[in-house]
Structure formats: structure tokens, C-alpha cells
Amino acid sequence: MHLFQRSQENVQSCHGIRYMMKELSTADVVFVDNKRTVSTKYDPLYPEVEEVFGVPHAPMPCTLVWRDLMVHVKVKRGKLKRIINNVSGIAKPGTLVALMGPSGAGKTTLMSALSRRSPAGTVMDGEISMNGRPLGDFMHQESGYMHQDDLFVNNLTVLEHLTIMARLRMDRRTSTVARKRRVNQLMRQLALYDSRFTRIGGLDEAQKTLSGGERKRLAFATELLTDPGLLFCDEPTTGLDSSSAQKLVSLLRASAAQGKTIICTIHQPSSELMAQFDKLVLLAEGRVAFAGDASAALSFFESLGYQCPITFNPTDFFIKMLALTPGSEGASRLAIKSICDRFAVSDAAKELDMEIQLEYHLMGNEIEELRRTRRNAFKAPFFFTKIMWLTYRYMLVILRDPRVQLLRIVQKLAIALTAGLCFIGTAQFTQAGIQDVQGALFIIIAENTFIPMYSVLNMFPEEFPLFNREFKAGLYSTPIYYIARMIAMLPGLLVEPTLFTLVVYWIAGLRNTFYATGLTVFLSILVLNVALACGSFFSCAFGSMPVAIAYLVPFDYALMMTSGIFIKLSSMPRSVSWIRHISWLMYSNEAMTILQWDGVQNITCPVTNDTKVPCVSTGDEVLVQYDFDGARFWWDVTALVILYVIFHLLALLALRHRARRK
Numbered sequence: 001m002h003l004f005q006r007s008q009e010n011v012q013s014c015h016g017i018r019y020m021m022k023e024l025s026t027a028d029v030v031f032v033d034n035k036r037t038v039s040t041k042y043d044p045l046y047p048e049v050e051e052v053f054g055v056p057h058a059p060m061p062c063t064l065v066w067r068d069l070m071v072h073v074k075v076k077r078g079k080l081k082r083i084i085n086n087v088s089g090i091a092k093p094g095t096l097v098a099l100m101g102p103s104g105a106g107k108t109t110l111m112s113a114l115s116r117r118s119p120a121g122t123v124m125d126g127e128i129s130m131n132g133r134p135l136g137d138f139m140h141q142e143s144g145y146m147h148q149d150d151l152f153v154n155n156l157t158v159l160e161h162l163t164i165m166a167r168l169r170m171d172r173r174t175s176t177v178a179r180k181r182r183v184n185q186l187m188r189q190l191a192l193y194d195s196r197f198t199r200i201g202g203l204d205e206a207q208k209t210l211s212g213g214e215r216k217r218l219a220f221a222t223e224l225l226t227d228p229g230l231l232f233c234d235e236p237t238t239g240l241d242s243s244s245a246q247k248l249v250s251l252l253r254a255s256a257a258q259g260k261t262i263i264c265t266i267h268q269p270s271s272e273l274m275a276q277f278d279k280l281v282l283l284a285e286g287r288v289a290f291a292g293d294a295s296a297a298l299s300f301f302e303s304l305g306y307q308c309p310i311t312f313n314p315t316d317f318f319i320k321m322l323a324l325t326p327g328s329e330g331a332s333r334l335a336i337k338s339i340c341d342r343f344a345v346s347d348a349a350k351e352l353d354m355e356i357q358l359e360y361h362l363m364g365n366e367i368e369e370l371r372r373t374r375r376n377a378f379k380a381p382f383f384f385t386k387i388m389w390l391t392y393r394y395m396l397v398i399l400r401d402p403r404v405q406l407l408r409i410v411q412k413l414a415i416a417l418t419a420g421l422c423f424i425g426t427a428q429f430t431q432a433g434i435q436d437v438q439g440a441l442f443i444i445i446a447e448n449t450f451i452p453m454y455s456v457l458n459m460f461p462e463e464f465p466l467f468n469r470e471f472k473a474g475l476y477s478t479p480i481y482y483i484a485r486m487i488a489m490l491p492g493l494l495v496e497p498t499l500f501t502l503v504v505y506w507i508a509g510l511r512n513t514f515y516a517t518g519l520t521v522f523l524s525i526l527v528l529n530v531a532l533a534c535g536s537f538f539s540c541a542f543g544s545m546p547v548a549i550a551y552l553v554p555f556d557y558a559l560m561m562t563s564g565i566f567i568k569l570s571s572m573p574r575s576v577s578w579i580r581h582i583s584w585l586m587y588s589n590e591a592m593t594i595l596q597w598d599g600v601q602n603i604t605c606p607v608t609n610d611t612k613v614p615c616v617s618t619g620d621e622v623l624v625q626y627d628f629d630g631a632r633f634w635w636d637v638t639a640l641v642i643l644y645v646i647f648h649l650l651a652l653l654a655l656r657h658r659a660r661r662k
């Protein structure tokens with residue numbers, strides 16, 4: 001309770017914003033063209049929601065303190081490179097903090113450390129705590145992180161994206177109505193309501209998509225879904241025109257006014273933008289060159305004898321002072337060191353130090369508050385809820401472009417017709433017919449193997465950046481993503497092989513029994529799924545399509561050569577014949593051959609007087625000719641299922657390894 005009261009006081013005393021908090025927390029505040037306006041005609045997306053719930057709560061106040069922080073990254077041969085050097089600071093509720101400095105000063109590294117989102121290979125020393133708690137995994141639930149480059153599933157609309165994100169991010173105890181209300185509120189507050197049915201992005205030029213500013217606001221809305229008390233924004237205005245940048249910073253300002261703590265890295269903002277920030281931290285060469293009220297930075301530099309020219313924007317001046325001048329790096333480093341050293345003994349630094357000490361002292365007494373926080377700890381959505389909503393997301397993407405799906409089916413039918421026509425009337429119980437039947441079976445197997453296996457190679461590398469970001473944000477685990485991704489593809493994985501196999505089977509006139517037809521279709525579905533699992537494994541293991549192809553081509557040749565169609569399996573050298581045990585082409589070829597020839601007794605032989613001309617007259621002899629065994633049908637099916645499971649498990653492990661390493 002203590003901490004909450006103290007933080008609330010901070011919020012109110014810091015800016016006298018009690019009035020604003022009340023005002024901004026109502027749902028009818030809309031930002032239009034950088035001006036906050038109150039809509040006169042209230043038009044909520046879900047009217048029933050507002051009636052039930054009324055005014056929302058203020059976010060939980062968050063005070064972030066860091067003391068004597070050092071950050072190193074691992075470079076070659078296990079050596080450590082120091083990026084952040086003995087940095088201390090504090091960010092309180094209701095404040096908008098700007099983290100500025102020249103390129104390479106360490107802004108992103110510091111912010112990643114403060115948000116507990118540092119990449120693997122980062123070594124930290126020093127203290128960071130939020131509301132008295134040393135940083136832990138809770139940071140992913142209790143803080144938001146807006147990345148510089150916004151990543152979305154482009155084909156979704158704004159409303160679909162926010163609805164799905166609400167399902168993945170918000171506490172599972174939140175009711176459906178409350179979730180809808182939050183989505184509604186955010187779309188209205190961030191001026192996205194009119195674009196709610198607009199697609200976020202995409203390559204279709206005929207489709208209207210979001211502008212750069214709208215994408216940034218959508219990224220901001222996504223982070224605000226859980227209403228975190230602490231928000232990190234990495235260069236939120238980069239790539240925006242001045243009006244959109246102003247609009248976005250006004251939104252950050254308004255959120256801070258609601259009681260949030262917001263830390264932003266920012267590149268040389270205009271004076272107008274800078275005026276919206278309360279606190280400024282200037283970094284140079286991994287050290288603090290200034291930290292305190294944004295308005296006091298100029299006086300500090302003046303006290304060192306550095307006068308900002310009247311024609312200069314102060315932020316340009318700070319960066320100029322703290323950047324290395326090309327050609328005289330040594331002198332620049334000395335000047336920067338001197339500024340940082342003098343800040344370390346300045347009144348502003350002492351004041352900051354005292355504030356930090358006081359915060360630590362007060363935090364020591366917050367045990368009761370900690371207990372309360374733990375009791376109300378965030379409860380993530382259930383495993384199956386996440387799978388369901390992620391599957392929905394990927395299914396939407398597939399369904400969004402029905403023309404592509406239709407084209408794929410038309411293409412499959414065209415290939416099936418072409419292939420089938422080559423075999424028309426040839427599948428007979430004759431000596432020539434044996435080769436024709438085996439050829440038709442191999443066409444079915446090859447078509448269901450190679451196209452699916454290669455087409456999936458690009459999928460995981462393409463989706464990896466978004467997956468990795470959402471995985472790191474704790475939205476879902478690798479198995480959840482992987483399972484959802486596979487389930488979303490399932491309809492296509494059933495329809496395509498079924499259509500192709502039935503068309504070829506029918507035109508080629510293969511064995512006309514329900515048992516043989518049904519099981520051949522089943523086997524072709526299995527073959528396609530094993531091939532896709534194998535492609536997924538190569539895609540996850542090698543991370544890029546060209547590398548994956550380089551390894552997959554020799555692998556698939558080896559599988560094809562041991563399929564039993566090109567070389568007699570018993571005549572292969574032992575050193576390579578073992579490969580057939582992992583060849584789904586061999587297992588499916590054997591199983592489909594059994595279905596065609598099992599019990600056949602009447603294969604006709606050519607009429608000739610030469611008794612030495614060999615003749616295969618029964619199905620069993622056909623199987624012997626290919627080194628197949630009629631008793632192994634169900635073993636073949638089992639082997640295909642085992643390969644399916646193994647390839648998927650390997651793919652999952654490879655993806656997990658990749659995600660943890662990045």
C-alpha cells in the first residue's frame with residue numbers, strides 16, 4: 001500500500017496532472033491531428049461494454065531504479081566488450097524520460113538491460129529494480145517494449161490484430177467484454193478506430209494499408225493492451241514525418257500523464273518534441289553525460305563553458321558535443337570524458353544519487369506490497385487458448401488471399417491431369433503394365449514430396465523475426481507457435497494430396513477397389529506431411545532458404561535413390577543402403593506397391609516359344625522383383641508416422657535452439 005500511495009503522489013506532484021489523469025482515462029478522448037479532442041457524439045464499438053464497466057483503472061505505478069550498471073557483450077574468443085560503464089538513474093511514474101546520445105553511445109544496450117530484454121551473450125553487473133523487486137521474468141508482463149522497427153502479420157486488419165493480441169497478452173481472468181472494451185478504447189484513443197478494418201500491410205497495391213504513423217500507433221496500442229505501468233520505446237519517431245512524430249510523442253506524453261513511466265531512446269528531436277519530455281539522460285561512450293530535468297541540461301553545459309549558439313536546436317548541440325568528430329577522435333574522447341567526469345561530481349548527479357538512495361531505502365520497507373503484488377500475479381492464457389488464437393491468426397492469413405489457394409488447387413489439378421494422361425489405359429496386368437503402375441505410384445509420391453518440402457523452406461526464416469520478438473516478449477513458447485503454424489496449414493495438407501492422388505489414380509486406372517484407393521490416398525497424405533515435416537526441419541535448422549536448399553538437395557537425392565524404383569535395394573552397397581530406413585519414399589513406395597499387387601494372380605506373359613524369356617505372373621513376384629515384402633504394409637505406415645514425429649521434433653528443437661541463441 002505504501003509504495004502505491006507514494007507512487008501516486010509522485011504522479012500527482014510531478015506534473016499536477018490529477019485532473020488530466022481523470023480526463024484522459026475516459027474512453028472518449030481521441031487524438032486527431034495532434035490535438036486532443038473530446039468527441040461530442042459517443043460511438044463505442046461495443047456499446048454494451050462501456051455500460052457494464054464504466055471508467056477504467058489507472059495503470060500500476062512503476063518506479064525503475066538502476067545503480068552502478070555495467071553492461072558487457074561477449075565478442076570473439078569469449079572476450080568481453082564494455083558497452084555501458086557505471087550508469088545510475090531513476091524513472092518515476094508520470095514521467096517521460098528521453099534517452100539521448102550520439103550513435104553508438106549505448107542507448108539501445110542500456111534500454112534492453114533496463115527492460116530485461118538483452119540479447120544472449122550480454123553480461124550485466126549492478127542493480128536494477130522495479131518497485132523494489134530485482135528485475136525478473138515478470139518484466140515481460142509488467143512492462144511494454146515498443147521496438148524501433150514494427151513487425152506485424154501484414155494481412156490482418158487493425159481490429160483482428162488487436163483482438164488476437166488481447167487474447168495472447170491479457171490475463172486469462174479478463175472477461176471477453178473487458179477485452180473488447182480495451183481494444184475499443186485503444187483504437188479510439190490512438191485514432192485507429194476509422195482504420196479498424198484496414199489491413200496493416202501487404203504487397204497487394206490495390207489494398208489500402210496503414211501509413212507509417214498508423215503502424216507506430218498500432219505498435220503502441222499493442223503494448224498498451226495490458227496497460228503496463230512501465231513502457232520502453234526504442235526510437236519511436238524514426239521514419240515519421242514531423243506531424244506524425246509530434247502526434248506519437250503527444251500520445252506518449254498523455255500516457256505518462258495517466259501515471260505510466262515511459263523511457264524513450266530518441267534521435268535529435270525538434271525543440272517542440274523535446275518540450276514534451278520531463279527528464280533527459282544523455283549518454284556518451286557508455287557513460288552518463290547528463291541526467292536530470294530536461295530543462296536543466298542547457299544550464300549544465302553552460303556551467304562547463306559550452307554555450308549553445310542561438311541558432312542551434314539544443315538537442316543538436318548536445319549531440320554535437322558528445323559525438324566523436326571524424327579525424328580528431330582522440331580529442332573528442334578526452335572532451336567527452338571531461339563532460340562525463342564533471343557531471344559525476346555535479347549537483348545534478350548528487351541530487352540523482354540522493355533520489356536513488358531514498359528510493360532504495362523506501363523500497364526496503366515494501367515487503368507487504370510485494371506480497372500483495374505476488375498474490376495478484378499475472379496469469380497467462382492457457383496453452384490451448386494460445387494455440388487456438390495463433391492458429392486463427394495464421395488461418396486468417398491463408399484465407400485472406402483465396403485466389404492464391406484457388407490457384408494452388410488449379411495447379412495441382414493441372415499437374416495431375418498431365419501426369420494422369422501419360423498413364424491412361426496403361427495400368428494393366430501385363431508385363432509392361434507393371435512398370436506403368438509403378439511409374440504412376442512414383443509420380444504420386446514424388447509430387448507429394450518435393451513441392452511441399454521445398455515450399456516450406458522459406459516459411460520459418462521469413463516468420464522468424466516476428467516469432468522471435470513475440471517469443472522473447474513471453475507471448476507464447478516455441479511448441480505453441482510451431483503447433484499452431486502446422487494446424488493452420490492442415491486443411492491444405494489434406495485437400496491437395498487427396499485431389500492430386502484421386503485424379504491420377506482414376507485417370508491411370510489403378511486398382512479399382514475402395515480399400516486400395518482409400519489407403520493410397522491416406523498414404524499420399526502421410527507422404528506429404530512427412531515431406532513437409534522434413535522441409536520444416538531443414539528450414540528451422542539452417543535459418544535461410546539458400547543454405548537449407550544446399551543441404552536438402554543431396555539429402556533428397558539419397559532418399560530418392562533408395563526408394564526402390566531406380567535401383568534394386570538388395571544390390572545396393574551396404575555403405576549407402578541404410579539410407580532407405582529413413583526414406584519415406586521407400587516406405588510409401590513399398591506400401592502403395594503392396595496395395596496394387598497384393599493377391600494378383602493373373603499377370604499375362606507374352607506369347608513366345610522362347611521359355612527363357614522371364615515372366616512375372618503374380619503380384620507376389622512383382623513385390624520380390626522390387627525387393628518389397630507383402631507383410632510389411634502396416635510396418636511401412638508405422639515407419640511413416642515415426643518419421644513424421646521425428647522430423648517435427650527435430651524441427652521444434654532446432655527452432656527452440658535458434659530462438660534461445662538470438
Ligand SMILES: Nc1ncnc2c1ncn2[C@@H]1O[C@H](COP(=O)(O)OP(=O)(O)OP(=O)(O)O)[C@@H](O)[C@H]1O
Nearest residue numbers: 073075081083101102103104105106107108109110
Ligand atoms: N553484441 C555486440 N557486439 C559487439 N559490439 C556491440 C554489440 N552490441 C552493441 N555493440 C556496440 O556497442 C555500442 C553501443 O551500441 P548501441 O546499439 O547500444 O548504441 P546506440 O546508442 O543505440 O546506437 P544507435 O543510435 O546507432 O542505435 C556500439 O558501438 C555497438 O557497435
